[in-house]
Amino acid sequence: MLKYLLEKEFKQFFRSRFLPKFVIVFPFVALAIFPLAVNFSIKKISLSVVDNSHSPYSGRLIQKIASSGYFRITTVAADYRQAIESVELDKADIVLEIPPRFEPELVNDRKTGVMISANTVNGMKGGLGSAYLASIMTDFSAEVRSEWIQGAGGEVIAAARIIPTFRYNPHMGYTIYMIPALMVMMLAMVCGFLPALNIVGEKEKGTMEQMNVTPVSKFQFILSKLIPFWIIGFVVLSVCFFVAWLFYGLVPTGHFSTIYLFASVFVLAFSGFGLVISNYANTIQQAMFMMFFVIITFIFLSGLYTPVTSMPDWAQSVSRISPLKYMMQVMRLVYLKGSTFHELVPQFIALSGFAVFFNGWAVWSYRKRG
Amino acid sequence: MNVIVAENLCKSFGSFKAVDRITFEVPQGEIFGFLGANGAGKTTAIRMFCGLSKPTSGKGSVAGFDIWKQPEQIKANIGYLSQKFALYEDLKVWENIRLYAGIYSVPAKEIGPKTDEILHRLGFTSERNTLVSELPLGWKQKLSFSVAVVHDPRIVFLDEPTSGVDPVTRRQFWELIYDAADRGITVFVTTHYMDEAEYCNRVSIMVDGKIEALDTPKKLKEQFEAKNMDEVFHQLARKARRNGA
Numbered sequence: 001m002l003k004y005l006l007e008k009e010f011k012q013f014f015r016s017r018f019l020p021k022f023v024i025v026f027p028f029v030a031l032a033i034f035p036l037a038v039n040f041s042i043k044k045i046s047l048s049v050v051d052n053s054h055s056p057y058s059g060r061l062i063q064k065i066a067s068s069g070y071f072r073i074t075t076v077a078a079d080y081r082q083a084i085e086s087v088e089l090d091k092a093d094i095v096l097e098i099p100p101r102f103e104p105e106l107v108n109d110r111k112t113g114v115m116i117s118a119n120t121v122n123g124m125k126g127g128l129g130s131a132y133l134a135s136i137m138t139d140f141s142a143e144v145r146s147e148w149i150q151g152a153g154g155e156v157i158a159a160a161r162i163i164p165t166f167r168y169n170p171h172m173g174y175t176i177y178m179i180p181a182l183m184v185m186m187l188a189m190v191c192g193f194l195p196a197l198n199i200v201g202e203k204e205k206g207t208m209e210q211m212n213v214t215p216v217s218k219f220q221f222i223l224s225k226l227i228p229f230w231i232i233g234f235v236v237l238s239v240c241f242f243v244a245w246l247f248y249g250l251v252p253t254g255h256f257s258t259i260y261l262f263a264s265v266f267v268l269a270f271s272g273f274g275l276v277i278s279n280y281a282n283t284i285q286q287a288m289f290m291m292f293f294v295i296i297t298f299i300f301l302s303g304l305y306t307p308v309t310s311m312p313d314w315a316q317s318v319s320r321i322s323p324l325k326y327m328m329q330v331m332r333l334v335y336l337k338g339s340t341f342h343e344l345v346p347q348f349i350a351l352s353g354f355a356v357f358f359n360g361w362a363v364w365s366y367r368k369r370g
Numbered sequence: 371m372n373v374i375v376a377e378n379l380c381k382s383f384g385s386f387k388a389v390d391r392i393t394f395e396v397p398q399g400e401i402f403g404f405l406g407a408n409g410a411g412k413t414t415a416i417r418m419f420c421g422l423s424k425p426t427s428g429k430g431s432v433a434g435f436d437i438w439k440q441p442e443q444i445k446a447n448i449g450y451l452s453q454k455f456a457l458y459e460d461l462k463v464w465e466n467i468r469l470y471a472g473i474y475s476v477p478a479k480e481i482g483p484k485t486d487e488i489l490h491r492l493g494f495t496s497e498r499n500t501l502v503s504e505l506p507l508g509w510k511q512k513l514s515f516s517v518a519v520v521h522d523p524r525i526v527f528l529d530e531p532t533s534g535v536d537p538v539t540r541r542q543f544w545e546l547i548y549d550a551a552d553r554g555i556t557v558f559v560t561t562h563y564m565d566e567a568e569y570c571n572r573v574s575i576m577v578d579g580k581i582e583a584l585d586t587p588k589k590l591k592e593q594f595e596a597k598n599m600d601e602v603f604h605q606l607a608r609k610a611r612r613n614g615a
Contacts, residue, residue: 004472012460206454213420213450214473215442 001216005224013228019194027186027236031243034182035175045129046074048083048092055103061114061140065096070132080115087119094118094129106144179250180331181304183240184266184324188298191233191267193291195225196274200287203278218366226271233267234260253338259331262344265351266327272358273323279365298322303329323354373398373525373556374419379428381414388414390579391428396572398524401547401557403567403587406576407607412560413453415576416527419558420450433524446474449518449526449555453533457514459503463494466502467517474521488516491549508539512546519550526550528559532566544569564600575603577610 077083105112120126281287302324333339374396421441433447
């Protein structure tokens, strides 16, 4: 019986105008474009400079800032009022005001200050921008000071320098960090959304009721819906691997087999979740809304964009309910760090738990008769 | 032998009694007409017999199986054609036949010859590879019926199978029904066309969830002193207090 149902699902899948293309194009587009567009490194901060000093030292400072790569000097304002105006017009994000007595203070008093005012509507940009600027200032003053000491014939006192070594993602590329997590998103979409929408679609058309008057058991029916999407899920995952290698030269440090093993448990869990939705939704519209609500919650709690460990405590405890979180951890660890199954046992247990929970719920809530 | 038995069968939705203590029997091989205005409770009753909906109270059996306890055994022994067209539009004609034959455990060897036989009977041989979505409505209904009896069930339930179908195709549809009855399949059919009621062996008329009349069309006409079934229906339906669905 299952054989005939599967035959039907595959015929319908390949006959659909949209789905077969979607399965190939979606991972390509998502992996080739999203990671490049979504980037948290703050660059090209627009800076408005008010140089009241007009001295060689202030000139050198501005030069240094401009060559740092983080800032674009968009306006050179005559006074602070004018500079703020450029912020209001959205031409500048940060104002740097150099006081008139910058050079004499620096040379004579060995102590001076500048004023940094940042537009923090985008808190991240403002905050990081002023931090960058402050660190350039520190650098600048250290540079100037060492020159004086050398000029005075004194010895350069080497301060302790910290040289960090970045492991696993040496260039700290955000792209490299995002790709494994995006692969999980692809899997979630294909294996969670598609079977649920497919079942609700049958409800809408009335073919579901026809199925319910046949001797097809609910287990067989559900299996006939899941198996094709599991296969498709693995195809999508493999396309993702290929795209990651093709565009970013990224191959997992760990084993493909580890990823496939975890992916199969994750896919089982997530398609179970899709089935639960399909049992409660009567129309595609309802199913879409329920899906979006839950998926968005899962994504925000998953650590896709922001690390779970920097969330408030309550959010960290809630994040345990997101299966995405565990799978993203696995994917990132295997891809970037080369973790093996032994190190990932907690995630394996968590994902298996989700699989049992969602599928149990799905079988329980599926009713052949009202 | 009676293949459908209902004894004080009820179905309520809250305080609304959709089906109110209906009692009747249908013997094997009969064409049984199940008439009633919209909202009289016909579809609700059919859904209980097919194991799609649990009765609120009362007893019933279909093909010898209890409708409370053995809905899955019932399903293997019946065919069902709902008001809503329910073949897969994105499958071809032969693929739909194959799918349902497979689901009803028709042996794999027999599916091929069976498909040919159905297509031949329907005069559809040239449409074998047509997608169902491209067929006209009347053709779809004839195909649905053939698919519903592909496994030679004991009983076939037809819920308004001919609504929206032209008179010529309706005629052909009834030929298919007679054909199935000749093969020993009991036919349980609801309809709004009173000329179709005349084709049935026996007819029941439902008003407000209750069965108000049940007999052969001939006897019903005598009883209500009516020229045709249309008049019988009007006399009874006039009593209805609740309106259409």
